[in-house]
Amino acid sequence: WPYTIAIANQKGGVGKTTTAINLAAGLCELGYRVLIVDLDPQGNSSTGLGVSARDRKLTSYDLVVDGVAPDTVIKETRNPRLSIIPSNADLASADLEIMSSERRSFLLRDALQHPRLEAFGFECIVIDCPPSLSLLTVNALVASDSLLVPLQCEFFALEGLSQLMLTVRDVRRSANPNLRIEGIVLTMHDVRNRLTALVEADARATMGELVMRTTIPRNVRVSEAPSYAMSVLEYESTSKGAEAYRALAKEIAARRPAP
C-alpha cells in the first residue's frame, strides 16, 4: 500500500495544487515512484503537468463515480517516476452523483486498493483536493494515511483551519481511524510582508509541532513553472521555490522508510 497524502484546505488559492505537483517532484528526486490524483474539477494539477484535454477522456471522475480500474486512467508525465490520474470538469457533478451510494466516502479508497494498481509499484500517492470540504475531499481523507495542509501567510488563512480539523475528526471516527496530520506547511511566505510574521507566529503558537519546519517562500518561478508544464524543480532547479520544495520532500521522507 503506497503512503498516501491528501493535500487539502477549503480556503482557496493557498497552494494546494502547487504543493501537490512540487512535493511529488521532490519525492521523485529522492527515488520514490509517485502517483498524483487530481481530485479538483478545475484540473489544475493535470494542466500543470501537461496533460492535454485529449488525454482526459478517462479521469478521476470515472475512477470514483463509475469504478473503472485505475490502470485505465493513469497517465504518464515528463518525469519517468511521476504519473497522474487527471481530472476535468466532469468531476464537478461527482458529489451529487455519489451522494446516495452506501460507500460514498470510501469510493476513492476502494479504487486505490484495486489489485491492478500494484503493478505500477507506486510508493507514494499525493491527492490534490478542491477548495471545499465536500464529499470529494472526504473521499481523499478516507483514502489517505496523512493530511498536509498548505497555509497561506495571509489574514484569512487561519480562519478555516478549525473547520478542517473538525472534518478530520469526523473522518477519523467514522471511516479512517489511522488518518494522521502530516503537518501544516506555510506557503507564499514573504519576509517583507508583516502579515507573514503574524500568521507564522499565530500558527506555531496554536499548532506547535504540526507546523512543518520547511516554509515555502513566495517565489515567481513557482508560479511560472506550470505554464511550461513543469514542476519548479525542473523549471528552475536553483530557485528558492525549488529548494524549499526539495526540503519539504526531505522533511516528509525522513519520517518514512527509504524508497
Next chain:
Amino acid sequence: WPYTIAIANQKGGVGKTTTAINLAAGLCELGYRVLIVDLDPQGNSSTGLGVSARDRKLTSYDLVVDGVAPDTVIKETRNPRLSIIPSNADLASADLEIMSSERRSFLLRDALQHPRLEAFGFECIVIDCPPSLSLLTVNALVASDSLLVPLQCEFFALEGLSQLMLTVRDVRRSANPNLRIEGIVLTMHDVRNRLTALVEADARATMGELVMRTTIPRNVRVSEAPSYAMSVLEYESTSKGAEAYRALAKEIAARRPAP
C-alpha cells in the same frame, strides 16, 4: 429592486472576498446604500467586516435554507451605508439540504425579494460566492442582475473561465434570462511579473470589452485591511489598492443611475 451583483469564480484565492468588500465600500463612497451577502461557508467577508462569531447566530444559511425574513439576519458594519448578511460554517451543508427542494435555485432570490428588505433602502447588493460552481453559486447567479468575475493574473486563472461561462449560460436558460456579465476584473496585477502581461493580453484577446478597464494591483495594504476589519478604502485611503477599487466602483456606477 436593488442592483444585484454576484462576485464569482470557482478558482480559489482570486480576490472574490476582497473585491466584494472593497467594491461595496467604493459604492458606499459614491452614495449608494449597499448590502453584502456572504454566501461562502468560510465567512471571510463577514470576518473582513468585523462581524464577530457571536453576531452570527442567524446567517445566510437561515435565510436560504430556513427562509427566515432578511431583516432578522442583516448586521450593521462600521460603515453607515454598508450592511451585511453574514455567514458561518453552517452554510457548508446548505447545498445538500436544499438539493431536494423544488425551488432550490431560487431560494436566495426569493429571500432577497422579501417585502421587509425594502425598508432598508438598499440600492445595491453584492454577493460573495464560495470557490465552487455549487448550488450556492447558482443561487447567487439566479438572484443577480450581473456577474463580476475576479481573474487573478496567474497561469491557472483562465482555465476555469469557460466552465463558469457555461454555468452562466445554463442559469440564463433555466432561471434568469436577464443575467448579464458586468465584467472580468484583473486582480493582483503586478507589472513586475511576466505572467501578469501574458494573462492580461490573453484575457483582453479572448474576452475583449468584457474585461474591465480598471485593474487591481497587487498591494500589501489590500491584504492587511481585513485584519483591522476595514475595507482598504478606510484602512489606507491613498494606497494603490484603495484607488483601484474606487475606480472600479466608478466604472460600474457609471453604467447605473446615480444613487
